Amino acid sequence: MSVPEPSTPPSPAMQPTVRDTARLAVVVGALGVVFGDIGTSPIYTIQTVFNPADPHPVPVSDENVFGVVSLIFWSVTIIVTVTYVLLAMRAHNDGEGGIMALITLLRRSGARRGRRIAGVLAGLGIFGAALFFGDSMITPAISVLSAVEGIRVVEPALDPFIVPIAAVIILLLFLVQRRGTAAVGRLFGPVMILWFVVIGSFGAAGIAQHPDILKALSPTYALGFLAGHFGIAFYALAAIVLAVTGAEALYADMGHFGRRAISRGWLGLVFPACLLSHFGQGALILADPANISSPFFLLAPGWGRVPLVLLATAATVIASQAVITGAYSVASQAAQLGYLPRLRITHTSESTVGQIYVPWINWLLLVSVLTLIFAFRSSTALAYAYGMAVTGTITITTLMFFFVARWRWNAPLWLVAVGAVPLLLVDLLFVGANLTKLMHGAWLPLLIGVTAFTIMTTWQRGRQIVSAERVEREGSLHDFVEALRDNPPITVPGTAVFLNRGKQTAPLAMRANVEHNHVRHEEVVIMSIETEPVPRVPAERRIMVDDLGYSDDGIIHVRVRFGYLETPDVPAALAMIDPAVAERQLRMDEVSYFLSKIELRRGPAPTMAVWRKRLFIATSHLTADAAEHFALPASARSSWAHTSRSKILGVRLASVSCRE
Incomplete structure (x- = not known):
């Protein structure tokens, strides 16, 4: 019996690799x-540019249409493709x-390049993040409204x-x-x-009817529109910028998908479509201005x-989902970096950290979104x-990037200037155009941004003041350990x-336990949680143990590092503590967790304005339960709880005034 020869396996070129x-x-x-x-953004950009109800309307003419389309093309190319x-x-x-990543990079370079400038740039970055919250409120409203408005074309009634x-x-x-987005x-x-295939196909069909529009690919039409009709073109920029809304998402979501995947998706499909x-x-519009x-x-x-309206609605829901998730991420990172109180966060996926x-x-x-929908009623x-929210964020990102290039990468000053000056001029031109809409709605994202910025900077400052007060009350850990001996x-x-917070001071809960109960445990672990300015900390760098000078008293300090996304x-x-570096074997089945609970009260010292002290105390009520935040056993999630495994001792400061 003959044995058939094995077939030749397909070459790697004939089948996609796993990679x-x-x-x-x-x-x-x-x-x-x-x-x-x-x-x-194509749903509403050109419609908004030529909106006759605009306070500064752009007249419909062939010259203006070519100029607007050319400006859209070159704006998207410069801002999204080049800048981002x-x-x-x-x-x-x-x-x-x-932006939060840029803030971290600049904070690291501040010691070498000047803390004052780094502080100003960090403040700008925080304002950019604050503007993003405004973007997160406006995007779902304008996106969904613009899609649903398509039914007006199908049935005006x-x-x-x-x-x-x-x-x-x-x-x-x-x-x-709250159910998460893993399945959807x-x-x-x-x-x-x-x-993208559908809108690209419909767009190509429209171009085929009037191919002269492709002349707008030439920058001469954009420059000619700006130079010849600057009064009209300048106001038009306030609407043309809508074509680049969402550019920040490309950068903000880079950690989830990587630069290469986002670049390929943008250049290969999204940009052309x-x-x-x-x-x-x-x-x-050239064919019929109506x-x-x-x-x-x-x-x-x-x-x-009708199918396009349904597809547009689905696409805008997805767009809204992306910016909502982005708001969660920015808020979480801001809390980890100390600009917001500790927030309650639920992970909705076991496999995806983000x-x-x-x-x-x-x-x-x-x-906020529902309020905007009912207040503005149209896209x-x-x-x-x-x-306004978009241009502000883009300008701040561009400025901070070039400081990173100069400070961290040591790029030559002339090279930074060659890149920064023209790009910032483009950004500032858009900012100026949007300022002309200040009385027509542009005030809204600025108000949201200023409010969020004030809350974040007030929390950061108040936290510094309270920390100083707490350090004073806690006293030296070294002296406390000596007293115990x-x-x-x-x-x-x-x-x-x-x-x-660290190993310099004695925990208030530990001091209260000894002073009031006159007891201590055989094994005492003073644990400090530190948030590193990196997304995640490797396991080998997570734990650091210190015996505090004595290797026989059962008291150790453990420094635990987490990234701001963890x-x-x-x-x-x-x-994870290695028994070899701990003074003795820790009894994991008999663990008691102790937390210090602080009650804030407004003090007389002039460290902050009275209204900022009140704002800080009001913001503190948003702080998530510490036991839940630190993943302590569920039975420990109250100020006073006791079970066979865990207990939390709540210790209050009678008064923590906002003073240094």
Whole structure:
């Protein structure tokens, strides 16, 4: 019997490798999460530019259409492709991007380059992050409204139902946040791929009807529009900037998908699809100026408008989801870096660290978005407010990036100037244009930004003052340990873990336990939780043990490091302590956790304005339960709790005044 020869295995070139498949999966994931905001901007950008109700309307003429489309093309190219994709995304903090990463990089360089300048830049960065919260409120409102407004093209009689439908969609979107987006997230990528293919196809069909619009690819049309009709073009920039909304998401989400995947997704699909849609809408208006009423939806043939409205609604929900998740991430990072109180955070995915849910932020955004929908009632009205948040964030990001390039990468000053001056001039031109809309809605993101900035800086300052007061009351840990050796209290079995800010001072809870109960445990662990200015800390760098000068008294200090994207887990950190470096074997089955609870009261010292002291104390009420934050056993989550495994002793300072 003859044995058939084995078939020749396919060559690697004939089948995708595992690595290629993984890369493709990452790109698809990025398409679903990162590009939702900027990918839905074609819905409303050109419509807003030529909106006749605008306080500074752009007349519809062939020359203006060519100029506007050319400005859109070159604005997207310069701001998104050059500033973000080619430049800013090179500045990362262990893979993480966004303004918070830039703040961290600049803080590290501040000691060498000047703390004053670094402090000013950090303040600008915090204001940029504050503007992002405004963006997080406006994006869901304008995105969903713009999509639902498509039903006006299909059936004008449904116009009164646009706002209620948008409100219901927003309400449902925020109500499902606590369940996480892991399951729905798998659908985001394919939906957005379909979205980009559809809008690109409709745009190409529009261009085919009027191919002259492709002349707008030349920068001469953009420059000619600015130079020849500066009065009109300058005001138009306030709406043209809507084409780059969502650019910050490319940078902020870099840690989830990587620079390469985001760059490939942008250059390979998103950028071409958006430009085809913009150019197609321009061609449609050239054919009939009456199409300015809704050029995006009118690009679709009659049979395709209802499906396009449904697809647009799905795409805008995805865009909203992306910015909501971004708000959770920014708030979490700000809390870890000390700019917000410790917030209650729920991880909604066991496999993806970045998928979190922050209840307080969620409900704040829900109320804010619904308020905006019912107050502005149309996407064009909201557009005036939207541009200010976007341009502010972009300008701050550009400025901070070039300082990073100069300070951390030691780029030559002339090279930094060559790159920074033209890009900042473009950014500032957009900022100036949006300031002309100040009385028409641009005040809103500025108000949100100033409010969030004030809260964050007040919390940071108040926290410094309270920490100084606390250090004074805690006293020296070294002296306290010496006193325990001179006058040892009664020793009880078990392990006591006292959470403390460092090893310089004695934990208030430990001092109170000894002074009032006259006892101490056999094993005492004074644990300090530190948040490093990096996303995650490797396991080998997480734990550092110090015997505090005595190796036989059973008292050790443990320094535990976490990254700002990690959730502190005290029991897990305790289990990681090597018995060889601890003074004795820790009894993990008999652990008592002790926390110090502080009551804040306004003091007379003039360290902060009275209104800021009140704001700081009010903000402190948002602080999440410490036991839950540090992942202590559920039975320990009260001020006074006692079980066979854990207990927390709550110690209050009778009065902590806001003074140094």
